Amino acid sequence: MMQNHDSALIFQPRASSKEVLETIDPLKTFENERFPNELFYKIFDFLTAKDLLSAWRVCRKWKYLIESPLPWKCYLPFAESKTPDKFPHCVFGLTSTLLDQKRAMPSEKLNLESHFFNPASFFHDFNIESKAIATLVKNPNAFLVKSHEPPHTNLLTRELKDFAYSQYAYSGEWIVTLEGFEGGAYLSSVGSTGANLIRAFKSEEGNVPVFFEVFEDILIYPQSEQEVVLYNLAEQTTTVLPISPVWCYVQAATPRLAALDGSKTNICIYDLDKLHSPKITLKAPEDLYRLKATAQFIVGLRLGGGFIIWNLEAMDSASHFSEIAASDSEIEDFFINGVHLIVCEKNDLVKVYHLSSQKIISHFPLFSPLFSKTAQGSTQREVYQNLLIVKFADNSLHIYDLLLGKLALKNPKIAFPKAFLKIQVFGDNLYGMHEDGLYKYPLG
Secondary structure (H helix, E strand, O other): HHHHHHHHHHHHOOOOOOHHHHOOOHHHHHOHHHOOOOHHHHHHOOOOOOOHHHHHOOOHHHHHHHHHHHHHHHOOOOOOOOOOOOOOOHHHHHHHHOOOOOOOOOOOOOOOOOOOOOOOOEEEEEEEEEOOEEEEEOOOOEEEEEEEOOOEEEEEEOOOOOOOEEEEOOOOOOHHHHHEEEEEEEEEEEEEEEEEEEEEHHHHHOOOOOOEEEOEEEEEEOOOOOOOEEEOOOOEEEEEEEEEEEEEEEEEHHHHHHHHOOOOOOOEEEEEEEEEOOEEEEOOOOEEEEEOOOOEEEEEEOOOOEEEEEEEEOOOOHHHEEOOOOOOEEEEEEEEEEEEEEEEEEEHHHHHHHHOOOOEEEEOOOOOOHHHHOOOOOEEEEEEOOEEEEOOOOOOOOEEEHHHHHHHHOOOOOOOOOOOOOEEEEEEEEEEEEOOOOEEEEEO
């Protein structure tokens, strides 16, 4: 009996159902907690993009907090803040709402035909800017520039005998070609004011430019390893800058040119309307050979490997200059998108860095088609919001989510049944050149 008595002293009476409910409320959620938002933001800072997507589904409060600008600013490739009502739908399950009932991406064919077209004609190249669509047509060979908005009226046309051995560049208002002749080449332009011979080059000079670009009214090409020519196509005036052929155009409120100077020791930033002296000069290593820039960041790729980053919005602080280690032999292309650096390596690996912290946000392999390895076409990459759009060498198109590191569309062949010869993202649309013409695909 004593043993039973001792055992009875050990047991505690069972709590009533009312007491249990008072202790644990199964209906209580995080929405009812009165923790400050700052506490959640501190917690969210430790989460990866995938974890944030999971937390986004927990409750309405977490959904609201995660959709607010603060925690996502580190992950999304946007420079501007996003309010919940303008938060991009693509972040949480992209493009499914954009597909039609057959799971294909709707498209619109652009009516760009002209008297140059015949049954044997086809598009060879295209470029879209804010004011115009410039196309290169083959059989017969001609440049066609039309207005960007319907009814796509003609702005410029130019016929060519043969562009197989010529180089060309075009903006919304100008067509510039470098065409060969016996013993040299000549650089000329066609605009609304007519044709203009810019310069003739003799082969013995050894300085025929191998590349050139057109930025609005400015044609830029190298004159030597230490001098670059900026030719104003509208005014037909020439400015020679003491910079190297390593340059990039900076799209900003005031268009700028960023370039490695002739001594290869500084990055010089010029306003295109004030070319007499650089607006900003930044110390740079001598082994930079590629530059890309936005209004906030300049990123240079080094010959020995690695990236140099300048934050133009933090020029007065010690953090305006930073580095990201990488092997030059592995890098095929890179992009700046808002606050992120997107690096595409030759082994089909993609890495996304946060430019201010230099941390890797995500990295993933491209699931490229095996038959694209032996295809004869070129691979193209375009970035839209948190998407990487890749046209592989076999002309198939795939879309990857840069946050989740996976295909955004489960059936790319169904979504895009046509073969893509070239792609370009402009605004909220993807433009694709197919054998039967130029098409527009809405992305946003």
